[in-house]
Amino acid sequence: MDYRGYAGFSHAQKDKVGVLITNLGTPDAPDTPSLRRYLKEFLSDPRVVEVPRLLWWLILNGVILRIRPRRSAAAYKTVWTERGSPLLFHTKDQADKLQQALAQDYGDDVVVRFAMRYGSPAMADVLDEMLSSGVRKLVLLPLYPQYSGATSGSTFDALAQDFLKRRWLPDLRFISHYADDSGYIDACAAQIEAFWQQHGKPEKLIFSYHGVPKKYLTQGDPYHCQCHKSSRLIAEKLGLGKDDYLTTFQSRFGREEWLKPYTDKTLQELPSLGVTNIQVFCPGFSADCLETIEEIGEENREYFIEAGGKKYAYIPALNATPAHIEALAALVKRELHGWQLSHHEAERQQQATAREQNYGKLTN
Numbered sequence: 001m002d003y004r005g006y007a008g009f010s011h012a013q014k015d016k017v018g019v020l021i022t023n024l025g026t027p028d029a030p031d032t033p034s035l036r037r038y039l040k041e042f043l044s045d046p047r048v049v050e051v052p053r054l055l056w057w058l059i060l061n062g063v064i065l066r067i068r069p070r071r072s073a074a075a076y077k078t079v080w081t082e083r084g085s086p087l088l089f090h091t092k093d094q095a096d097k098l099q100q101a102l103a104q105d106y107g108d109d110v111v112v113r114f115a116m117r118y119g120s121p122a123m124a125d126v127l128d129e130m131l132s133s134g135v136r137k138l139v140l141l142p143l144y145p146q147y148s149g150a151t152s153g154s155t156f157d158a159l160a161q162d163f164l165k166r167r168w169l170p171d172l173r174f175i176s177h178y179a180d181d182s183g184y185i186d187a188c189a190a191q192i193e194a195f196w197q198q199h200g201k202p203e204k205l206i207f208s209y210h211g212v213p214k215k216y217l218t219q220g221d222p223y224h225c226q227c228h229k230s231s232r233l234i235a236e237k238l239g240l241g242k243d244d245y246l247t248t249f250q251s252r253f254g255r256e257e258w259l260k261p262y263t264d265k266t267l268q269e270l271p272s273l274g275v276t277n278i279q280v281f282c283p284g285f286s287a288d289c290l291e292t293i294e295e296i297g298e299e300n301r302e303y304f305i306e307a308g309g310k311k312y313a314y315i316p317a318l319n320a321t322p323a324h325i326e327a328l329a330a331l332v333k334r335e336l337h338g339w340q341l342s343h344h345e346a347e348r349q350q351q352a353t354a355r356e357q358n359y360g361k362l363t364n
């Protein structure tokens with residue numbers, strides 16, 4: 001086994017704390033070949049689709065990758081911007097702003113980077129850059145507030161797979177979820193209240209989360225429970241009663257049963273129950289993306305209006321808003337407690353040269 005090290009190691013290099021934020025990933029371009037590459041990597045992950053591998057290989061390659069890439073490319077075209085995919089540029093903005101926020105307390109001792117679980121920038125490339133530039137303590141923060149094995153768990157897998165090949169591993173903290181974190185809950189409530197200031201309150205507020213297959217819940221995945229907890233805490237913060245909001249699940253994929261109630265079915269039913277003025281917020285999406293802009297902003301609006309709904313609004317995700325960045329910074333700072341930064345920095349600098357000479361003798 002050939003473990004990867006760092007040829008350029010120097011004692012003079014300053015130890016750093018690295019914060020790696022991640023999201024799901026997105027295709028490189030809204031075209032069929034890019035979608036095929038992206039969907040192949042994503043849907044081949046056994047954490048995402050828990051179907052026996054041989055059977056799934058046949059379905060994925062024989063059916064899904066022949067049909068879906070073209071259909072999805074057309075959908076992605078409708079949300080694509082000058083800065084590329086919304087998920088990508090929002091995540092980049094979040095990393096830049098989180099870096100600025102943490103620099104206020106830690107200067108350049110802390111470096112923030114972002115990566116994607118699938119596609120680019122790939123986690124392995126970003127980890128390589130971070131570790132070779134002196135990151136010895138690492139915080140991994142997948143931007144999924146609610147834990148699911150399919151998302152947060154899979155992100156940890158990618159890190160672990162990369163670490164299996166490395167000689168020198170950093171100290172590690174993994175933020176598995178923050179569904180009930182007060183900073184996150186406050187940021188969601190503030191985002192909704194700011195929207196109400198401009199557009200007024202709806203009859204019902206819908207919290208729509210990405211679904212997962214129902215069997216993940218029955219097999220012990222905490223995702224469903226954490227989604228309901230986030231909804232309840234945000235609603236409490238907003239002073240809403242039980243009848244003022246609903247929790248639903250969107251973005252079904254495949255034929256099996258997913259978490260219910262389904263967002264699309266619910267919106268089609270609401271007008272017949274006399275509810276014609278709703279707003280939808282997606283607490284599980286830390287950044288706007290195809291699933292919020294197109295699926296909630298467009299597709300589900302049509303379902304609701306066609307069924308007799310009158311007023312429909314989508315409340316944007318937290319993205320890189322100041323309240324979100326503040327919440328993420330607080331979350332990271334809590335993880336940094338107990339990690340001494342700039343530890344023995346003066347002594348390190350004094351001795352670095354001497355140690356470097358010794359090291360030179362040993363290695364030459």
Ligand SMILES: C=CC1=C(C)c2cc3[nH]c(cc4nc(cc5[nH]c(cc1n2)c(C)c5CCC(=O)O)C(CCC(=O)O)=C4C)c(C)c3C=C
Binds near residue numbers: 024148
């Ligand atoms: C926020 C949490 C997410 C969970 C949980 C999740 C589970 C999950 N997703 C699929 C299949 C697809 N998801 C797709 C897009 C997509 N999914 C999330 C987040 C979660 N997925 C995001 C943020 C996005 C958008 C990415 C973007 O580029 O904007 C897609 C691709 C789009 C399409 O072809 O429709 C698929 C496919 C499964 C099977 C699953 C749980 C097991």
Ligand SMILES: [Fe+2]
Binds near residue numbers: 210
């Ligand atoms: Fe998804």
Ligand SMILES: [Fe+2]
Binds near residue numbers: 251290291295
């Ligand atoms: Fe979707």
